[in-house]
Amino acid sequence: MYQISDFLFEEIQENYPELAEHILMENKPENSCRYISREKRYEVLRRQKWRCNICGCKLKYSKENSWEGEVAHIDHIFPYTQKEFYFNREENINELSNLQALCPKCNLTKSSKEIQ
Numbered sequence: 701m702y703q704i705s706d707f708l709f710e711e712i713q714e715n716y717p718e719l720a721e722h723i724l725m726e727n728k729p730e731n732s733c734r735y736i737s738r739e740k741r742y743e744v745l746r747r748q749k750w751r752c753n754i755c756g757c758k759l760k761y762s763k764e765n766s767w768e769g770e771v772a773h774i775d776h777i778f779p780y781t782q783k784e785f786y787f788n789r790e791e792n793i794n795e796l797s798n799l800q801a802l803c804p805k806c807n808l809t810k811s812s813k814e815i816q
């Protein structure tokens with residue numbers, strides 16, 4: 701665990717972005733923030749057989765992937781913004797069972813419904 705000031709961290713972020721990302725991951729267990737690790741994103745997609753959980757269209761991991769499909773959005777089934785009311789405790793909001801992969805279109809539709 702690193703103990704550094706925000707100021708120092710900003711310096712590092714500016715000059716050594718890769719190191720900054722590493723520190724962020726070490727310092728903030730993913731459950732305490734919105735950050736979802738690469739491995740977890742992959743696991744969610746794998747579980748859904750690389751298809752959108754709502755419309756079933758084909759998804760891909762990132763823009764760099766050459767195969768066809770929409771870039772997956774990893775969505776909190778129970779909204780992150782309501783995390784203090786999550787049934788399984790706030791710090792577990794990023795657990796696998798609360799995550800799903802959606803295509804950009806379905807994700808937008810879902811989040812606009814949540815706001816209403």
Ligand SMILES: [Zn+2]
Binds near residue numbers: 752755805
């Ligand atoms: Zn969809």
